[in-house]
Amino acid sequence: MSVQPPDPGRNWPDRHPQLAPFCKSDNRRALWQVVNTVGPYLLLWYLAVNSIKKDVPWPLTGLILLFAAAFLVRIFILFHDCVHGSFFTARKANTFFGYLFGLLVFTSFEDWRFTHLRHHATYANLDARGFGDIWTMTAEEYRTSSRWKRLGYRLYRHPLVLLGFGALFNFLLHNRLPDRRARRQEAMSVILTNLLLLAIALIAGASIGWRTYLIVQLPILWLAGAMGIWLFYVQHQFAGGYWARQEDWDPLRAAMEGSSFYRLPAVLDWFSGHIGYHHIHHLKPRIPNYFLPLCQRTIPALKQKRPIRLRQSLSCTRVKLWDEAAGRMVDFSGETPATGN
Numbered sequence: 001m002s003v004q005p006p007d008p009g010r011n012w013p014d015r016h017p018q019l020a021p022f023c024k025s026d027n028r029r030a031l032w033q034v035v036n037t038v039g040p041y042l043l044l045w046y047l048a049v050n051s052i053k054k055d056v057p058w059p060l061t062g063l064i065l066l067f068a069a070a071f072l073v074r075i076f077i078l079f080h081d082c083v084h085g086s087f088f089t090a091r092k093a094n095t096f097f098g099y100l101f102g103l104l105v106f107t108s109f110e111d112w113r114f115t116h117l118r119h120h121a122t123y124a125n126l127d128a129r130g131f132g133d134i135w136t137m138t139a140e141e142y143r144t145s146s147r148w149k150r151l152g153y154r155l156y157r158h159p160l161v162l163l164g165f166g167a168l169f170n171f172l173l174h175n176r177l178p179d180r181r182a183r184r185q186e187a188m189s190v191i192l193t194n195l196l197l198l199a200i201a202l203i204a205g206a207s208i209g210w211r212t213y214l215i216v217q218l219p220i221l222w223l224a225g226a227m228g229i230w231l232f233y234v235q236h237q238f239a240g241g242y243w244a245r246q247e248d249w250d251p252l253r254a255a256m257e258g259s260s261f262y263r264l265p266a267v268l269d270w271f272s273g274h275i276g277y278h279h280i281h282h283l284k285p286r287i288p289n290y291f292l293p294l295c296q297r298t299i300p301a302l303k304q305k306r307p308i309r310l311r312q313s314l315s316c317t318r319v320k321l322w323d324e325a326a327g328r329m330v331d332f333s334g335e336t337p338a339t340g341n
Contacts, residue, residue, distance in 0.1 A: 018298070018299045019283070019284050019287070019295070019299070022284070022287045022291040022292075022294065022295040022298075023086070023284055023286040023287050024089075025086055025087060025088055025089045025288055026089075026288070026290065026291075027088055027089055027093075029288075029290045030081075030087050030088050030288070030290075033078060033289075033290065034078070034097065037071060037074045037075055037078060038075065038104075040071055041068060041071040041072060041075060041104070044064055044065075044067055044068035044071065045068060045216065047064050048061060048064045048065055048068060048216045048220075049208050049212055049216060051064060052212050052215055052216065053208075053212065062219075065216065065219045065220055065223065066223060068216075068220045069219070069220045069221075069222075069223035069224040069227065070224070070227070070271045071271070072104065072105060072220055072221070072224035073224050073227045073228055073231075073271055073272060073273075074270075074271050074272065074273050075101050075104050075105055076101070076105045076107075076224070076228055076273075077272065077273025077274075077275050077289055078097070078101055078273065078289075079097075079098060079101035079102055079104075079105055079107065079109070080116075080273075080275070080289075081094075081273075081288050081289055082094040082095070082097050082098030082101060082109070083098060083109065083112060083113045083116055083117070084117075084285045084286060085286070086285070086286045086287065086288040087288055087289075095109070098113075099193075102193060103193065103196055103197060103200065105171070105224075106171040106172065106175055106197060106221060107171065107175050107193070108175065108178070108186070108189045108190040108192075108193040109189055109193070110185055110186045110188075110189030110190075111175075111178045111179060111182055111186040111187070111189050111190045112132075112175075113186075114179060114181075114182050114183070114186045115131050115132040115179050115182075116131075116132050118131040118132070119131045119132035119133055120282065120285055123236070123254055123258060123259075123282065124241075124242050124243045124244065124249065124253075124254035124258035125243075125244065125245075125246060125249045125254070126138065126243050126244060126245050126246075126249075126322070126324075127245055127246040127249075128246065133236065134162075134232070134233055134236060134237055135153065135156055135157070136237070136243070136321070136322055137153055137321055137322070138243075138321060138322045138323070138324050139321045139322065139323045139324070139325075139330060139334065140324065142321050142332075154332070157320055159317050162229060162233070163226040163229055163230060164226065166225075166226075166229055167221075167222050167223075167224075167225025167226040167228075167229055168218070168221065168222050168225065170225060170229070171221055171225050172221070175190075176190070176194055177190065178190040201213065204217075227272075231262070231272055231275060231276070233316065234260060234262050234308065234313045234316050235259055235260050235262060235275070235276070235278040236258065236259060236260070236278075237316055237319050237329065238260050238308060238313075238316045238319060238329065239315065239316070239319055239328070239329055239336050239337055240257070240328055240329065240336075241257065241258055241319075241322070241328060241329045242254055242257035242258035243258065243322045243324075252283075254282065255279055255282035255283045256279050256283070256305060258282075259278040259279045259281070259282045260276075260278055260279065260307075260308050261276065261277060261278065261279050261296075261305045261306070261307040261308065262275075262276030262277075262278065262307070262308050262313065263276060263307035263308065263309055263310075264276050264310060265310065268310070269293075273289040274289045274290070274292040274293055275289065275292075277292040277293065277295070277296055279302070279305050280292050280295055280296060280302060315337050316337075318331050318337035319331065319336075319337055320332050
């Protein structure tokens with residue numbers, strides 16, 4: 001089956017004024033999110049450091065680190081909103097807090113903005129892959145690739161590699177270098193971020209000890225990274241989905257069909273900054289996280305999007321390739337994985 005032609009409503013987000021009220025930033029909401037997110041994160045760091053120094057049993061220390069990682073995921077969503085200029089009303093405020101949050105999540109503000117905004121402009125376009133997305137091959141590309149490339153792809157897509165090794169690799173190593181397509185501004189942002197992270201590490205090592213700093217920082221970064229990668233994976237890698245070649249690529253379908261509605265339980269939805277409403281985010285990236293649920297509840301057309309529940313999302317690990325002929329994501333055998341209830 002060939003790719004369907006572009007939907008005549010491809011400019012739906014621009015022609016429907018219902019979305020406009022949700023694109024306005026609210027400084028009071030933003031500041032409250034800074035307080036209720038960064039504050040607890042720093043407190044959990046304090047508790048974790050003291051629990052190590054006082055030899056508190058490891059299960060309790062591990063629980064503290066787990067909660068700290070959950071708050072770090074939320075910090076990344078605030079960082080993400082600053083990248084889109086949607087968190088605060090003022091550009092300078094978004095830039096300042098973007099850099100601040102970027103230090104906490106080990107990510108350069110300018111460089112990540114460079115790749116992420118291009119991710120939005122090209123997502124689900126088979127001819128423009130490679131900007132901040134999960135490596136996705138078509139079934140035909142995989143079939144005609146060399147044995148070593150297929151092996152590398154299988155390893156990359158394996159959950160233990162993607163969520164385990166990938167989390168630390170991405171935030172500790174990959175983010176230390178600017179994107180090869182970045183400009184001087186982004187490269188300088190990476191250098192500045194690296195220098196500030198080094199300064200923070202030196203101060204922490206001198207004050208609380210290198211052992212304590214690494215025992216706290218590395219697990220938090222790894223756990224938060226794994227959670228974040230999982231969220232991003234489910235948002236774009238699921239049964240069905242949408243990809244198209246340049247001539248047929250439709251931004252509306254990329255948002256509504258190529259991005260999931262990951263309906264998480266209330267607590268997890270809060271920690272993930274409502275990023276599960278990813279179809280809305282791709283429709284209008286200027287909608288800040290604190291308005292996404294209200295937008296979903298208010299606009300009837302958005303309610304037609306079928307959600308992926310937490311249990312159902314586990315089946316997303318089995319989608320591996322885009323089948324251009326069938327127009328859906330499939331596993332390595334060419335079958336569409338069943339979605340659990």
